[in-house]
Amino acid sequence: ASISSFDLEKLQVLGHGNGGTIYKVCHKHTNAIYALKVVHSDFNPILHRQVFREMEILRHTDFPYVVRCHGIFEKPSGDIAILMEYMNLGTLDSLLRTHETFSKPKLADVARQVLNGLSYIYGHKIIHCDLKLSNLLVNDKMEVKIADFGVSKIMCRALDTCNSYIGMCAYMSPEWFDLDTYGGNYNGYASNIWSLGLTLLELYMGHFPFLPSGQRPDWATLMCMICFGEPPSLSEQASKEFRSFIKCCLQKESNKRWTVAQLLTHPFVCKDPR
Numbered sequence: 001a002s003i004s005s006f007d008l009e010k011l012q013v014l015g016h017g018n019g020g021t022i023y024k025v026c027h028k029h030t031n032a033i034y035a036l037k038v039v040h041s042d043f044n045p046i047l048h049r050q051v052f053r054e055m056e057i058l059r060h061t062d063f064p065y066v067v068r069c070h071g072i073f074e075k076p077s078g079d080i081a082i083l084m085e086y087m088n089l090g091t092l093d094s095l096l097r098t099h100e101t102f103s104k105p106k107l108a109d110v111a112r113q114v115l116n117g118l119s120y121i122y123g124h125k126i127i128h129c130d131l132k133l134s135n136l137l138v139n140d141k142m143e144v145k146i147a148d149f150g151v152s153k154i155m156c157r158a159l160d161t162c163n164s165y166i167g168m169c170a171y172m173s174p175e176w177f178d179l180d181t182y183g184g185n186y187n188g189y190a191s192n193i194w195s196l197g198l199t200l201l202e203l204y205m206g207h208f209p210f211l212p213s214g215q216r217p218d219w220a221t222l223m224c225m226i227c228f229g230e231p232p233s234l235s236e237q238a239s240k241e242f243r244s245f246i247k248c249c250l251q252k253e254s255n256k257r258w259t260v261a262q263l264l265t266h267p268f269v270c271k272d273p274r
């Protein structure tokens, strides 16, 4: 049975993102707990349809590596509310801040789960356009799931402050900044792999890989580093498999990057350490 927005009681604010606020909510009839994302939207109808289509797909699937969508509501104001599975440990971003860095088996586990999630959504012709630590959610079974699919498309339009723009661009691939390829050769699939590489590197290093710990970039510096600098790489201390995996993800030329299917066969994720 579908859930009505009138049956949801807001319990607390879980966090704020670029375009909206996330609440922990309780379904009054069943006492089930969910997360509700309310996004302000004033975007175009084509994008709107696409977001609804993607949410509809996610509403009818129960896949272990993707945050389940339980409903989508449109308010008279035009705002959109998305009812999601509640992930009780929050984001990988917040876990990193409380647990310092991640060990190799844990990183391989994260990589495997995210790759499986990407493989699944690609099967439904959905491309995630904002893969980063704060869009990877964790629960106490240590399941890692990808969140914010279509939503990230609404966000792209809603980015109003410079900081949120930098936050989004930090994980974008070099070709994303290239005006010659944008809309032409720009490949969302390959771009996700770049973001995945940066995300795993950040979990290992404990800070955004392009910059020394604690340093906040300005927009121009960041773009120059991504487009003109060498991709970040790992020191000899990291395992051979992990170094190789990161290298397969962080190729500046998008056609040299491995695909999801190829990465799923990489020794780093294949060799189960347990």
Ligand code: ATP
Residues within 6 Å of the ligand: 014, 015, 016, 017, 018, 019, 020, 021, 022, 035, 037, 067, 084, 085, 086, 087, 088, 090, 091, 094, 130, 134, 135, 137, 147, 148, 155
């Ligand atoms: P963006 O707006 O670019 O997605 P973000 O990912 O930081 O930025 P939100 O997706 O709005 O922001 O999420 C805000 C916070 O809400 C997260 O950092 C997380 O702590 C919490 N959160 C989001 N979704 C869930 C969920 N399904 N279950 C539990 N907590 C969640």
Ligand code: MG
Residues within 6 Å of the ligand: 017, 134, 135, 147, 148
């Ligand atoms: Mg998010």
